Amino acid sequence: MSVSSLTDTRWRSNFRRRLRAWYKRQARDLPWRRSREPYQVWISEIMLQQTQVSTVRPYFQRFIRSFPNIASLAAADEQDVLRHWEGLGYYRRARQLHRAAQQVVAEFGGQLPREPDRLRTLPGIGPYTAGAILSIAFDAREPILEANTTRLLARLLAYRGDVGSAAGQRTLWALAAALLPRKDVGRFNQALMELGSLVCKPRAPACNACPVRTWCGSAAHGLQDQIPKAARKTAYEEIREAAVIIRRRGRVLLRRCGPDERWSGLWDFPRVPLSAGDPAALAGELTRKVHRLTGVIAAEHRHLKTIKHGVTRFRITLECFEAAYVENAASQPHISPQKWLWPKQLPSYPLNSTGRKLAGLVAGHPPPAGQAARGQRTNPRRRAYAP
Ligand code: SF4
Numbered sequence: 001m002s003v004s005s006l007t008d009t010r011w012r013s014n015f016r017r018r019l020r021a022w023y024k025r026q027a028r029d030l031p032w033r034r035s036r037e038p039y040q041v042w043i044s045e046i047m048l049q050q051t052q053v054s055t056v057r058p059y060f061q062r063f064i065r066s067f068p069n070i071a072s073l074a075a076a077d078e079q080d081v082l083r084h085w086e087g088l089g090y091y092r093r094a095r096q097l098h099r100a101a102q103q104v105v106a107e108f109g110g111q112l113p114r115e116p117d118r119l120r121t122l123p124g125i126g127p128y129t130a131g132a133i134l135s136i137a138f139d140a141r142e143p144i145l146e147a148n149t150t151r152l153l154a155r156l157l158a159y160r161g162d163v164g165s166a167a168g169q170r171t172l173w174a175l176a177a178a179l180l181p182r183k184d185v186g187r188f189n190q191a192l193m194e195l196g197s198l199v200c201k202p203r204a205p206a207c208n209a210c211p212v213r214t215w216c217g218s219a220a221h222g223l224q225d226q227i228p229k230a231a232r233k234t235a236y237e238e239i240r241e242a243a244v245i246i247r248r249r250g251r252v253l254l255r256r257c258g259p260d261e262r263w264s265g266l267w268d269f270p271r272v273p274l275s276a277g278d279p280a281a282l283a284g285e286l287t288r289k290v291h292r293l294t295g296v297i298a299a300e301h302r303h304l305k306t307i308k309h310g311v312t313r314f315r316i317t318l319e320c321f322e323a324a325y326v327e328n329a330a331s332q333p334h335i336s337p338q339k340w341l342w343p344k345q346l347p348s349y350p351l352n353s354t355g356r357k358l359a360g361l362v363a364g365h366p367p368p369a370g371q372a373a374r375g376q377r378t379n380p381r382r383r384a385y386a387p
Pocket of ligand 1: 152155156199200201205206207208210211212213216217218219224
């Protein structure tokens with residue numbers, strides 16, 4: 001099959017008919033498919049980027065309950081939006097969603113625009129999301145191309161090039177557009193995505209159950225495992241960091257991550273890069289770096305646990321400590337907002353996943369005997385590092 005073969009209208013209508021019949025039988029009942037309300041389509045499409053359907057399901061329902069429309073999302077505090085996003089990752093999506101809702105209220109009278117060019121001016125809405133919103137909510141004749149349809153269409157075409165290249169994208173967008181029916185476009189686009197997700201899977205596609213196998217170039221030549229061409233492997237970087245629970249009279253210190261930080265807008269326990277491998281040098285390094293970050297001097301670091309986790313291309317070994325507050329000795333004016341919080345206040349602050357684990361430690365483990373009291377003292381002779 002080639003893009004030019006799609007001028008054959010009978011071929012296209014057979015393809016659409018088979019795909020629609022399959023979708024009617026096999027479509028999953030997903031909460032965001034019960035409504036064609038543009039706002040709900042938009043939220044689901046943003047959540048589904050880089051996140052699995054099973055993970056998104058409860059988040060979507062909770063989000064819609066709390067922010068049922070664009071106006072309520074626009075009026076919400078960003079912290080509240082991030083709290084609802086906590087655990088989904090890629091928090092930039094939530095911040096952009098919030099900003100976009102405010103822009104829709106300010107510039108488009110609270111309604112998502114129906115024109116692709118205006119829709120794409122909103123933060124976080126690219127060609128795919130615009131196509132999904134316009135076709136599903138407004139039945140506009142707009143194609144979509146995301147991970148599932150990229151794989152499906154590349155296999156149908158037996159496209160051996162790089163699907164991420166400009167030429168690959170041009171070819172696949174052209175195919176996605178050529179396949180579109182005149183009516184019921186959103187349903188057709190969803191059927192393509194569903195087929196890619198359930199049948200034309202990345203590994204071991206279920207070709208025997210595929211409704212469009214008759215027209216599949218990859219199945220005809222046994223190329224399913226080679227198409228799409230494997231993307232270049234991500235080069236992961238190993239890094240070591242430390243997070244410190246600083247205790248002061250029963251409360252702990254949280255700081256809000258700045259705009260240039262990995263978890264911008266979320267709150268976190270003081271977290272610093274770690275270089276010292278030597279335990280004797282570690283306390284000094286921690287004290288110095290935490291002081292630079294927060295203005296707070298803490299001492300008596302006690303190792304709690306090691307957490308290994310990944311964020312984008314980083315493989316992080318996080319050494320978790322607790323320490324006692326000594327004094328506040330801020331030496332620089334531009335420190336991110338920070339708060340001393342009671343353990344029971346932590347659930348209402350948006351944290352990253354490791355921050356939430358540490359919050360669990362705070363809730364489950366009171367400070368060692370005597371430390372709460374020592375956290376009040378300001379005896380600088382006890383500190384490991386003096387600025
Ligand atoms: S026949 Fe196989 S490879 Fe081709 S589209 Fe269907 S599932 Fe994918």
